[in-house]
Amino acid sequence: MRNILLLAFNDLAIAFRNKTFFLILFIPLFVFVSLDLVDGADAEAGKVKIGLIQHGTYAPEIIRGINAAENLVEVSWVKDEKDGIRLLKEHQIDGILISKDDVVAVTVQLPPTNTLPEEGAAKGSTGEGVTSSGTINSSTSPSPQPRPPGGEGLLRHPLEGGGAERLATSSLALLVLKKDSIRTLAIMQSFSALQKAAEGAGPDWITGIQSLHQGGIQRETLPTWVLMLVLLIGFIILPAQVAEEKEKKLLLALLQTPIHEVQWLIAKLILGMVLILTAVLFLHLLGKFGPLHLLDYLAMLLAGSFCFSAFGVLLGFLCRNQASARTLGVIFYLPHLLPSAMADVSEKLTAIAPLLPSYQLYQPLQSILLEEGRLADMTFDWAYLSLLGSLMFYLSYRLMKRRWLM
Numbered sequence: 001m002r003n004i005l006l007l008a009f010n011d012l013a014i015a016f017r018n019k020t021f022f023l024i025l026f027i028p029l030f031v032f033v034s035l036d037l038v039d040g041a042d043a044e045a046g047k048v049k050i051g052l053i054q055h056g057t058y059a060p061e062i063i064r065g066i067n068a069a070e071n072l073v074e075v076s077w078v079k080d081e082k083d084g085i086r087l088l089k090e091h092q093i094d095g096i097l098i099s100k101d102d103v104v105a106v107t108v109q110l111p112p113t114n115t116l117p118e119e120g121a122a123k124g125s126t127g128e129g130v131t132s133s134g135t136i137n138s139s140t141s142p143s144p145q146p147r148p149p150g151g152e153g154l155l156r157h158p159l160e161g162g163g164a165e166r167l168a169t170s171s172l173a174l175l176v177l178k179k180d181s182i183r184t185l186a187i188m189q190s191f192s193a194l195q196k197a198a199e200g201a202g203p204d205w206i207t208g209i210q211s212l213h214q215g216g217i218q219r220e221t222l223p224t225w226v227l228m229l230v231l232l233i234g235f236i237i238l239p240a241q242v243a244e245e246k247e248k249k250l251l252l253a254l255l256q257t258p259i260h261e262v263q264w265l266i267a268k269l270i271l272g273m274v275l276i277l278t279a280v281l282f283l284h285l286l287g288k289f290g291p292l293h294l295l296d297y298l299a300m301l302l303a304g305s306f307c308f309s310a311f312g313v314l315l316g317f318l319c320r321n322q323a324s325a326r327t328l329g330v331i332f333y334l335p336h337l338l339p340s341a342m343a344d345v346s347e348k349l350t351a352i353a354p355l356l357p358s359y360q361l362y363q364p365l366q367s368i369l370l371e372e373g374r375l376a377d378m379t380f381d382w383a384y385l386s387l388l389g390s391l392m393f394y395l396s397y398r399l400m401k402r403r404w405l406m
Contacts, residue, residue: 023327030334048187049074051084051096058099062172062205065194072190081175088175088212089371094183096175097206173208177371178220182350184209213370219289223366224341226301227358229279234308235315235333236326238272242316243325252406261400265313265393272309277301289369296375297368303382304361307389311357314392317399360384 014020050066052058054077066073076093078084084096176184188206195205213220245251254264280301284290291297315332319325336358343353353359360381367373375382 020323020327023330026331027334047072047074048095048183048190049076049093050187051076051078051087051093053078053080053084053096053098055080056097056099058097058172059205061198062097062194065191065198068197069190069194073194084175085212088177089367089373089377091177094176095187098173098175098210099171171203171207172205173210174206175210175212177211178213179209179211218287220370222283222287222289223362223369225283226280226365226369227340227362228337229283230276230301230304230308230361231333231337231358233272233275233279234305234312235329235336236312237275238268238309238312239316239319239325239329240322241271242268242313243319243322246316246319246406247321249406252403261397265396265400268313269306269309269393272312273302273305276305276309291368292372293368293374296373296378297365299375300361300364300368300378300382303385303389304365307357307361307385307392310389310392310396314396314399317396317404320405357385357388 050073052075066075076087078087078093078096081096081098084093087093088096174184174187176187178184188209191206192204242251245254251264255261311332312329315328316325319328336356339349339353339356340359340362343350343359353362364373364375364378364381367378368375
Protein backbone atom coordinates (compact mmCIF):
# COMPACT_ATOMS: atom_id res chain seq x y z
CA MET A 1 0.00 0.00 0.00
CA ARG A 2 2.88 2.33 0.82
CA ASN A 3 4.43 1.79 -2.62
CA ILE A 4 1.09 2.48 -4.30
CA LEU A 5 0.73 5.79 -2.45
CA LEU A 6 4.31 6.77 -3.27
CA LEU A 7 3.72 6.07 -6.95
CA ALA A 8 0.44 7.99 -6.91
CA PHE A 9 2.07 11.04 -5.28
CA ASN A 10 4.93 10.80 -7.78
CA ASP A 11 2.45 10.82 -10.67
CA LEU A 12 0.72 13.86 -9.18
CA ALA A 13 4.05 15.64 -8.91
CA ILE A 14 4.77 14.87 -12.56
CA ALA A 15 1.30 16.17 -13.47
CA PHE A 16 2.09 19.45 -11.71
CA ARG A 17 5.49 19.67 -13.34
CA ASN A 18 4.28 19.13 -16.92
CA LYS A 19 1.20 21.34 -16.42
CA THR A 20 -1.31 18.50 -16.88
CA PHE A 21 -2.97 19.33 -13.56
CA PHE A 22 -3.54 22.90 -14.71
CA LEU A 23 -5.34 21.56 -17.78
CA ILE A 24 -7.74 19.64 -15.53
CA LEU A 25 -8.59 22.91 -13.78
CA PHE A 26 -8.74 24.95 -16.98
CA ILE A 27 -11.32 22.84 -18.83
CA PRO A 28 -14.11 23.12 -16.20
CA LEU A 29 -13.37 26.84 -15.85
CA PHE A 30 -13.56 27.33 -19.61
CA VAL A 31 -16.83 25.37 -19.83
CA PHE A 32 -18.33 27.51 -17.05
CA VAL A 33 -17.31 30.76 -18.75
CA SER A 34 -18.56 29.55 -22.15
CA LEU A 35 -21.96 28.54 -20.77
CA ASP A 36 -22.22 31.89 -19.03
CA LEU A 37 -21.56 33.67 -22.34
CA VAL A 38 -24.15 31.64 -24.25
CA ASP A 39 -27.49 33.43 -24.20
CA GLY A 40 -30.10 31.85 -21.99
CA ALA A 41 -33.71 31.24 -22.96
CA ASP A 42 -34.77 34.46 -21.23
CA ALA A 43 -31.96 36.60 -22.63
CA GLU A 44 -32.84 39.92 -24.16
CA ALA A 45 -32.93 39.77 -27.93
CA GLY A 46 -31.63 43.32 -28.28
CA LYS A 47 -32.27 45.65 -31.20
CA VAL A 48 -32.62 43.92 -34.55
CA LYS A 49 -31.44 45.55 -37.76
CA ILE A 50 -33.90 45.19 -40.61
CA GLY A 51 -33.45 46.22 -44.22
CA LEU A 52 -36.46 47.56 -46.16
CA ILE A 53 -36.36 47.98 -49.92
CA GLN A 54 -37.06 51.53 -51.07
CA HIS A 55 -39.37 50.46 -53.90
CA GLY A 56 -40.89 47.65 -51.85
CA THR A 57 -44.55 47.45 -50.89
CA TYR A 58 -45.12 47.45 -47.13
CA ALA A 59 -48.42 47.82 -45.30
CA PRO A 60 -48.89 50.94 -43.15
CA GLU A 61 -49.56 48.68 -40.16
CA ILE A 62 -46.01 47.37 -40.44
CA ILE A 63 -44.50 50.84 -40.84
CA ARG A 64 -46.48 52.17 -37.88
CA GLY A 65 -45.50 49.15 -35.80
CA ILE A 66 -41.82 49.75 -36.53
CA ASN A 67 -42.19 53.44 -35.70
CA ALA A 68 -43.68 52.52 -32.35
CA ALA A 69 -40.81 50.17 -31.50
CA GLU A 70 -37.65 52.16 -32.26
CA ASN A 71 -35.99 50.57 -29.23
CA LEU A 72 -36.49 47.09 -30.75
CA VAL A 73 -36.09 47.56 -34.50
CA GLU A 74 -33.54 49.61 -36.43
CA VAL A 75 -34.44 50.10 -40.09
CA SER A 76 -32.07 50.67 -42.99
CA TRP A 77 -33.52 51.53 -46.41
CA VAL A 78 -31.72 49.68 -49.22
CA LYS A 79 -31.82 50.44 -52.93
CA ASP A 80 -32.84 46.94 -53.99
CA GLU A 81 -32.61 43.33 -52.93
CA LYS A 82 -29.06 42.98 -54.26
CA ASP A 83 -27.92 45.93 -52.16
CA GLY A 84 -29.63 44.42 -49.12
CA ILE A 85 -27.92 41.07 -49.65
CA ARG A 86 -24.58 42.87 -49.76
CA LEU A 87 -25.26 44.53 -46.40
CA LEU A 88 -26.51 41.21 -45.05
CA LYS A 89 -23.28 39.45 -46.00
CA GLU A 90 -21.28 42.29 -44.44
CA HIS A 91 -23.32 41.78 -41.21
CA GLN A 92 -24.52 45.39 -41.25
CA ILE A 93 -28.13 44.22 -41.08
CA ASP A 94 -29.73 41.08 -39.67
CA GLY A 95 -32.40 40.49 -42.32
CA ILE A 96 -34.35 41.91 -45.25
CA LEU A 97 -38.14 42.10 -45.48
CA ILE A 98 -39.31 41.33 -49.01
CA SER A 99 -42.93 41.61 -50.16
CA LYS A 100 -44.34 38.52 -51.84
CA ASP A 101 -47.10 40.52 -53.53
CA ASP A 102 -46.56 42.55 -56.68
CA VAL A 103 -49.93 44.29 -56.36
CA VAL A 104 -51.49 45.59 -53.15
CA ALA A 105 -55.15 46.57 -52.96
CA VAL A 106 -55.91 49.74 -51.02
CA THR A 107 -59.45 50.77 -50.08
CA VAL A 108 -59.86 54.52 -50.50
CA GLN A 109 -62.58 57.11 -50.03
CA LEU A 110 -63.99 57.69 -53.51
CA PRO A 111 -65.14 61.12 -54.62
CA PRO A 112 -68.76 61.54 -55.77
CA THR A 113 -69.69 59.36 -58.72
CA ASN A 114 -70.05 62.30 -61.12
CA THR A 115 -66.40 63.25 -60.57
CA LEU A 116 -64.99 59.89 -61.70
CA PRO A 117 -63.58 59.76 -65.21
CA GLU A 118 -65.81 58.01 -67.72
CA GLU A 119 -63.15 55.39 -68.37
CA GLY A 120 -63.21 54.43 -64.66
CA ALA A 121 -59.54 55.03 -64.06
CA ALA A 122 -57.42 58.02 -63.25
CA LYS A 123 -54.03 58.84 -61.94
CA GLY A 124 -53.52 59.88 -58.34
CA SER A 125 -50.95 62.36 -57.16
CA THR A 126 -48.48 59.56 -56.51
CA GLY A 127 -48.90 58.02 -59.95
CA GLU A 128 -50.96 54.96 -58.96
CA GLY A 129 -53.88 53.89 -61.12
CA VAL A 130 -57.31 54.16 -59.39
CA THR A 131 -59.77 51.58 -60.71
CA SER A 132 -63.53 51.87 -60.75
CA SER A 133 -63.73 49.39 -57.92
CA GLY A 134 -61.99 51.90 -55.70
CA THR A 135 -58.56 50.30 -55.38
CA ILE A 136 -55.11 51.61 -56.03
CA ASN A 137 -52.93 49.51 -58.29
CA SER A 138 -49.43 49.85 -56.85
CA SER A 139 -47.70 47.75 -59.46
CA THR A 140 -45.91 50.96 -60.39
CA SER A 141 -43.18 51.29 -57.79
CA PRO A 142 -43.69 54.20 -55.40
CA SER A 143 -41.00 56.78 -54.99
CA PRO A 144 -38.13 55.82 -52.62
CA GLN A 145 -38.44 56.95 -49.04
CA PRO A 146 -34.92 57.45 -47.69
CA ARG A 147 -34.32 57.32 -43.99
CA PRO A 148 -34.30 60.79 -42.43
CA PRO A 149 -30.85 62.27 -41.86
CA GLY A 150 -29.29 61.01 -38.67
CA GLY A 151 -31.86 58.22 -38.45
CA GLU A 152 -34.38 60.51 -36.74
CA GLY A 153 -38.02 60.94 -37.56
CA LEU A 154 -40.79 58.51 -38.40
CA LEU A 155 -40.72 56.04 -41.25
CA ARG A 156 -43.46 56.70 -43.78
CA HIS A 157 -44.62 54.25 -46.40
CA PRO A 158 -45.15 55.73 -49.86
CA LEU A 159 -48.82 54.65 -49.91
CA GLU A 160 -49.59 55.80 -46.37
CA GLY A 161 -51.89 58.81 -46.12
CA GLY A 162 -53.54 60.51 -49.07
CA GLY A 163 -57.02 59.32 -48.16
CA ALA A 164 -56.16 55.65 -47.63
CA GLU A 165 -58.24 54.03 -44.95
CA ARG A 166 -56.78 50.55 -44.81
CA LEU A 167 -54.04 48.61 -46.59
CA ALA A 168 -54.38 44.86 -46.73
CA THR A 169 -51.32 43.42 -45.02
CA SER A 170 -48.86 42.07 -47.59
CA SER A 171 -47.33 38.65 -47.31
CA LEU A 172 -43.69 39.23 -46.36
CA ALA A 173 -40.66 36.97 -46.62
CA LEU A 174 -37.65 37.37 -44.33
CA LEU A 175 -34.27 36.94 -45.99
CA VAL A 176 -31.46 36.07 -43.54
CA LEU A 177 -28.01 34.54 -43.60
CA LYS A 178 -28.91 31.51 -41.52
CA LYS A 179 -32.35 30.28 -40.47
CA ASP A 180 -31.39 28.82 -37.10
CA SER A 181 -29.32 31.75 -35.87
CA ILE A 182 -30.03 33.83 -32.78
CA ARG A 183 -30.62 36.93 -34.92
CA THR A 184 -33.34 35.23 -36.99
CA LEU A 185 -35.09 34.15 -33.81
CA ALA A 186 -34.85 37.70 -32.43
CA ILE A 187 -36.39 39.15 -35.62
CA MET A 188 -39.32 36.73 -35.54
CA GLN A 189 -39.95 37.39 -31.86
CA SER A 190 -39.84 41.17 -32.34
CA PHE A 191 -42.21 41.23 -35.29
CA SER A 192 -44.58 38.78 -33.63
CA ALA A 193 -44.80 41.12 -30.64
CA LEU A 194 -45.31 44.14 -32.94
CA GLN A 195 -48.11 42.39 -34.81
CA LYS A 196 -49.95 41.42 -31.65
CA ALA A 197 -49.72 44.98 -30.37
CA ALA A 198 -50.93 46.45 -33.68
CA GLU A 199 -53.57 43.97 -34.82
CA GLY A 200 -54.03 41.31 -32.20
CA ALA A 201 -54.97 37.99 -33.79
CA GLY A 202 -54.55 37.86 -37.53
CA PRO A 203 -52.42 36.54 -40.38
CA ASP A 204 -48.69 36.64 -39.69
CA TRP A 205 -46.80 39.53 -41.25
CA ILE A 206 -43.83 37.26 -41.99
CA THR A 207 -45.02 34.08 -43.71
CA GLY A 208 -41.70 32.66 -44.88
CA ILE A 209 -37.97 32.65 -44.13
CA GLN A 210 -35.34 32.41 -46.87
CA SER A 211 -31.70 31.70 -46.10
CA LEU A 212 -28.58 32.62 -48.05
CA HIS A 213 -26.88 29.57 -46.56
CA GLN A 214 -28.18 26.85 -48.85
CA GLY A 215 -27.70 23.17 -48.15
CA GLY A 216 -28.29 20.74 -45.33
CA ILE A 217 -26.80 20.61 -41.87
CA GLN A 218 -23.66 18.89 -43.20
CA ARG A 219 -22.83 21.76 -45.50
CA GLU A 220 -23.72 24.45 -42.95
CA THR A 221 -21.36 22.94 -40.37
CA LEU A 222 -18.51 22.46 -42.85
CA PRO A 223 -16.71 25.76 -41.95
CA THR A 224 -16.71 24.69 -38.28
CA TRP A 225 -15.14 21.32 -39.09
CA VAL A 226 -12.51 22.94 -41.30
CA LEU A 227 -11.63 25.38 -38.52
CA MET A 228 -11.42 22.49 -36.05
CA LEU A 229 -8.92 20.65 -38.27
CA VAL A 230 -6.77 23.77 -38.72
CA LEU A 231 -6.67 24.47 -34.99
CA LEU A 232 -6.16 20.80 -34.06
CA ILE A 233 -3.05 20.52 -36.18
CA GLY A 234 -1.80 23.98 -35.29
CA PHE A 235 -2.34 23.86 -31.52
CA ILE A 236 -2.10 20.16 -30.65
CA ILE A 237 0.01 18.22 -33.16
CA LEU A 238 2.73 20.70 -34.10
CA PRO A 239 3.58 21.92 -30.55
CA ALA A 240 3.90 18.34 -29.35
CA GLN A 241 6.25 17.45 -32.22
CA VAL A 242 8.45 20.50 -31.68
CA ALA A 243 8.60 19.83 -27.94
CA GLU A 244 9.46 16.18 -28.59
CA GLU A 245 12.46 17.13 -30.72
CA LYS A 246 13.60 19.50 -27.99
CA GLU A 247 13.03 16.97 -25.22
CA LYS A 248 15.04 14.24 -27.03
CA LYS A 249 17.80 16.72 -27.98
CA LEU A 250 17.17 16.00 -31.67
CA LEU A 251 16.90 19.69 -32.45
CA LEU A 252 20.22 20.50 -30.84
CA ALA A 253 21.85 17.70 -32.81
CA LEU A 254 20.38 19.03 -36.09
CA LEU A 255 21.70 22.50 -35.33
CA GLN A 256 25.24 21.12 -35.13
CA THR A 257 24.96 20.31 -38.84
CA PRO A 258 24.92 22.84 -41.71
CA ILE A 259 21.13 23.11 -41.32
CA HIS A 260 20.13 26.69 -40.52
CA GLU A 261 17.42 27.69 -38.05
CA VAL A 262 15.29 29.27 -40.77
CA GLN A 263 15.42 26.09 -42.84
CA TRP A 264 14.19 24.01 -39.90
CA LEU A 265 11.36 26.46 -39.20
CA ILE A 266 10.24 26.56 -42.84
CA ALA A 267 10.21 22.76 -42.91
CA LYS A 268 7.95 22.70 -39.86
CA LEU A 269 5.62 25.24 -41.46
CA ILE A 270 5.43 23.15 -44.63
CA LEU A 271 4.63 20.10 -42.51
CA GLY A 272 1.79 21.85 -40.74
CA MET A 273 0.33 23.31 -43.95
CA VAL A 274 0.51 19.97 -45.78
CA LEU A 275 -1.22 18.19 -42.88
CA ILE A 276 -3.98 20.82 -42.80
CA LEU A 277 -4.56 20.80 -46.56
CA THR A 278 -4.61 16.99 -46.64
CA ALA A 279 -7.12 16.77 -43.79
CA VAL A 280 -9.39 19.43 -45.35
CA LEU A 281 -9.21 17.78 -48.78
CA PHE A 282 -10.15 14.42 -47.27
CA LEU A 283 -13.07 16.07 -45.48
CA HIS A 284 -14.35 17.55 -48.75
CA LEU A 285 -13.99 14.21 -50.56
CA LEU A 286 -15.96 12.39 -47.89
CA GLY A 287 -18.71 15.02 -47.78
CA LYS A 288 -18.70 15.57 -51.57
CA PHE A 289 -18.77 19.32 -51.01
CA GLY A 290 -16.71 21.76 -52.98
CA PRO A 291 -16.39 25.56 -52.93
CA LEU A 292 -17.66 27.49 -55.94
CA HIS A 293 -14.58 29.76 -55.96
CA LEU A 294 -11.80 27.22 -55.49
CA LEU A 295 -8.82 29.57 -55.87
CA ASP A 296 -10.25 32.03 -53.33
CA TYR A 297 -10.86 29.17 -50.93
CA LEU A 298 -7.30 27.83 -51.32
CA ALA A 299 -5.79 31.28 -50.84
CA MET A 300 -7.67 31.81 -47.58
CA LEU A 301 -6.93 28.27 -46.39
CA LEU A 302 -3.22 28.70 -47.11
CA ALA A 303 -3.13 31.94 -45.13
CA GLY A 304 -4.91 30.27 -42.19
CA SER A 305 -2.73 27.16 -42.26
CA PHE A 306 0.43 29.32 -42.40
CA CYS A 307 -0.74 31.44 -39.47
CA PHE A 308 -1.70 28.62 -37.13
CA SER A 309 1.22 26.39 -38.11
CA ALA A 310 3.58 29.22 -37.13
CA PHE A 311 1.53 29.68 -33.95
CA GLY A 312 1.93 25.99 -33.13
CA VAL A 313 5.69 26.03 -33.63
CA LEU A 314 5.94 28.98 -31.24
CA LEU A 315 3.91 27.12 -28.59
CA GLY A 316 6.24 24.16 -28.95
CA PHE A 317 9.26 26.37 -28.22
CA LEU A 318 7.60 27.69 -25.08
CA CYS A 319 7.43 24.18 -23.56
CA ARG A 320 10.14 21.87 -22.29
CA ASN A 321 8.43 18.53 -23.05
CA GLN A 322 5.52 16.97 -24.93
CA ALA A 323 3.13 16.86 -21.99
CA SER A 324 3.50 20.59 -21.39
CA ALA A 325 3.07 21.30 -25.10
CA ARG A 326 -0.19 19.31 -25.28
CA THR A 327 -1.51 21.09 -22.19
CA LEU A 328 -0.66 24.53 -23.55
CA GLY A 329 -2.10 23.55 -26.93
CA VAL A 330 -5.48 22.61 -25.46
CA ILE A 331 -5.54 25.87 -23.48
CA PHE A 332 -5.24 27.76 -26.78
CA TYR A 333 -7.34 25.34 -28.85
CA LEU A 334 -10.65 25.53 -26.99
CA PRO A 335 -10.92 29.36 -26.68
CA HIS A 336 -10.16 29.73 -30.40
CA LEU A 337 -12.63 27.08 -31.54
CA LEU A 338 -15.81 27.51 -29.51
CA PRO A 339 -16.41 31.30 -29.66
CA SER A 340 -16.00 31.34 -33.44
CA ALA A 341 -18.11 28.24 -34.03
CA MET A 342 -20.87 29.36 -31.65
CA ALA A 343 -20.94 33.05 -32.54
CA ASP A 344 -24.20 32.60 -34.49
CA VAL A 345 -26.10 31.38 -31.43
CA SER A 346 -25.00 33.93 -28.84
CA GLU A 347 -24.97 37.73 -28.78
CA LYS A 348 -22.13 37.75 -26.23
CA LEU A 349 -19.97 35.36 -28.25
CA THR A 350 -20.69 37.42 -31.36
CA ALA A 351 -19.02 40.37 -29.63
CA ILE A 352 -16.05 38.32 -28.33
CA ALA A 353 -15.30 36.11 -31.35
CA PRO A 354 -13.92 38.88 -33.65
CA LEU A 355 -11.14 39.49 -31.12
CA LEU A 356 -9.70 36.02 -31.82
CA PRO A 357 -7.44 35.17 -34.80
CA SER A 358 -9.54 32.08 -35.54
CA TYR A 359 -12.56 34.25 -36.33
CA GLN A 360 -10.61 35.97 -39.11
CA LEU A 361 -10.35 32.53 -40.71
CA TYR A 362 -13.79 31.18 -39.82
CA GLN A 363 -15.82 34.08 -41.24
CA PRO A 364 -14.14 34.05 -44.70
CA LEU A 365 -14.44 30.25 -44.87
CA GLN A 366 -18.13 30.52 -44.04
CA SER A 367 -18.62 33.24 -46.64
CA ILE A 368 -16.84 31.31 -49.40
CA LEU A 369 -18.43 27.93 -48.65
CA LEU A 370 -21.98 29.05 -47.88
CA GLU A 371 -22.45 32.52 -49.40
CA GLU A 372 -20.31 32.30 -52.56
CA GLY A 373 -18.04 35.04 -51.21
CA ARG A 374 -14.89 36.21 -52.98
CA LEU A 375 -11.37 36.81 -51.70
CA ALA A 376 -11.54 40.43 -52.86
CA ASP A 377 -14.03 41.08 -50.07
CA MET A 378 -11.75 39.46 -47.47
CA THR A 379 -8.48 41.30 -48.06
CA PHE A 380 -8.24 42.40 -44.42
CA ASP A 381 -8.70 38.87 -43.07
CA TRP A 382 -6.13 37.44 -45.48
CA ALA A 383 -3.59 40.14 -44.65
CA TYR A 384 -4.29 39.78 -40.90
CA LEU A 385 -3.60 36.03 -40.94
CA SER A 386 -0.49 36.45 -43.08
CA LEU A 387 0.99 39.17 -40.86
CA LEU A 388 0.18 37.29 -37.65
CA GLY A 389 1.80 34.14 -39.06
CA SER A 390 4.90 36.16 -39.99
CA LEU A 391 5.08 37.56 -36.45
CA MET A 392 4.84 34.05 -34.94
CA PHE A 393 7.54 32.83 -37.33
CA TYR A 394 9.86 35.66 -36.24
CA LEU A 395 9.25 35.00 -32.53
CA SER A 396 9.98 31.29 -33.06
CA TYR A 397 13.20 32.20 -34.81
CA ARG A 398 14.30 34.41 -31.91
CA LEU A 399 13.58 31.65 -29.38
CA MET A 400 15.45 29.15 -31.52
CA LYS A 401 18.50 31.41 -31.76
CA ARG A 402 18.52 31.67 -27.96
CA ARG A 403 18.16 27.84 -27.66
CA TRP A 404 15.10 28.41 -25.44
CA LEU A 405 14.52 25.50 -23.02
CA MET A 406 16.79 23.20 -25.01
